[in-house]
Amino acid sequence: MRKFTFLFVLVAVLMIASPVYAQTGGAPAGNWSVPIGVGLGMGLAAGLAGLGQGRVAGAVAEALARNPGARAGIQLALFIGLAFIESLVLFTFVLLFLRTA
């Protein structure tokens, strides 16, 4: 059993490793700030939007628990609210993509 686990881990590591090796030397050396900026920006946007969407989901769960009959209206508000929050992340994504590509 342990041998199999070891084998699978080894195969997984090798599979992950091949694209990593393939990428060496691709990026220009002087532009080290771009990946850091992209990572920070995307991480900030996604994390903060996660906080916001968590609040929305929490409020929806509470509202549904109080009044399950109002499901249709609550779901409408849920979807539209989530879409607006999520679109901010996607704006960031597109902007980063445009600036780096």
Add this chain to the structure above:
Amino acid sequence: MPEQLWFTEFLNHYFGGAANALLHAVGIQPTYAEAPITNAVAMEILVVILLLLFFFIVRARLSVEKPGGLQHVAETIEEFVADQAHGVIGHGYERYVPYAVALGYFILLGNLLGLVPGFESPTAAPVVPLGCAVLTFVYYHFHGLRTHGVRYIKQFIGPLWALSWLMLPIELVSHFARILSLTVRLYANMFAGDMVTLAFFSLIPVLVPTLFLGLHLMVALVQAFIFVMLTLVYLGMAVSEEH
């Protein structure tokens, strides 16, 4: 020469000359003269063909006593959108349902086409959602003008005349931002879904990307719903009566 899907190649082989002539007639020089039809346009045409086929089959088999499976699907989608429109717009919503349903079908099928190997989502190219967003923009302003006439401008200058100089630019910017947000939301969702699947495919090319295809399927449904919903919300705002 760009990379072409088989359907794009097929279209370019048979209709490339006609497309070139059409583009020259309106004064546009295609980037690749030998392949003027891009993947996104080809996929759009495919979606339209599939939808026409769907509607023809449903129309031919329409029956009150024994509705078939396809008719049930069509009726369910239509009723769902009509229900939402009734909730958002209220009185007089029937007029706007056909546009919303047609838009919903187009975007839904466009999103789902990306899940089939050998095709890609037309909505994952920015121009296609942009077209839908501009159409929606024109449509709801047209109906706002039709309903309110000249008084439609009241929605832009706010309740106070003294503050109108402040409200007008804000409202104008917010209305044009709707085009941007509708476009980018749909485009970026589809594009990001493809990218995530691709990223995990490059990490572990067995089995794991299927999970993300499933996620993409859900995103495709939700985004089509959101686009239609926001269209209805904007319509409802434009045509709402003052009380």
